Amino acid sequence: MPGLPPCRIPPSGVTLIEQVLVLAIAAVLACIGLPSLKRVLANSELRSAQTGLIAMLNHARGLAVQSGRVALACPSRDGERCSDEAGWEGSWLVGLRGERTGQLEGLPRVRRASPSGQLSIRSAQGRRSVQFQPDGSAGGSNITLLICHRGIDSRALSVKVSNAGRVRGDKATPAELRQCAGA
Numbered sequence: 001m002p003g004l005p006p007c008r009i010p011p012s013g014v015t016l017i018e019q020v021l022v023l024a025i026a027a028v029l030a031c032i033g034l035p036s037l038k039r040v041l042a043n044s045e046l047r048s049a050q051t052g053l054i055a056m057l058n059h060a061r062g063l064a065v066q067s068g069r070v071a072l073a074c075p076s077r078d079g080e081r082c083s084d085e086a087g088w089e090g091s092w093l094v095g096l097r098g099e100r101t102g103q104l105e106g107l108p109r110v111r112r113a114s115p116s117g118q119l120s121i122r123s124a125q126g127r128r129s130v131q132f133q134p135d136g137s138a139g140g141s142n143i144t145l146l147i148c149h150r151g152i153d154s155r156a157l158s159v160k161v162s163n164a165g166r167v168r169g170d171k172a173t174p175a176e177l178r179q180c181a182g183a
Contacts, residue, residue: 061138075089092113
């Protein structure tokens, strides 16, 4: 048609400059968010270990009550026998106490690996295991298992077992946080 100007269609797509600008903004945002993400992951690992320990200890207590025998929860290096160490970083075992002090009778009833290699889990009082009596009490003394995240001294949780056998999770006290920093 004569007299009408030609129709111009604007080019579609993105320019190289726009793509580089978007990548630069994404990189800046990622650098800002990375420390927060590390804290979130560290908190998640701590909570997972705390929940796992509480479940394992409650299972050991229930086993003692149901079987009418002494049950033992202990750390293990090989996943088969209890180790005589205050560190609970490796595997955790639950079973009935055997003839030998601090060892299980036969194979463990529950075997669980520690959730993360970034965690340090130690018995604060140096107790090597937790024994539950047939009445559900944890004979001996109270025990605190301190869960520290390596490299982040300001974050720690604990699992406490009272002499009566009650198992509970808690935040680490300032004194326990200092123990994490020293470990």
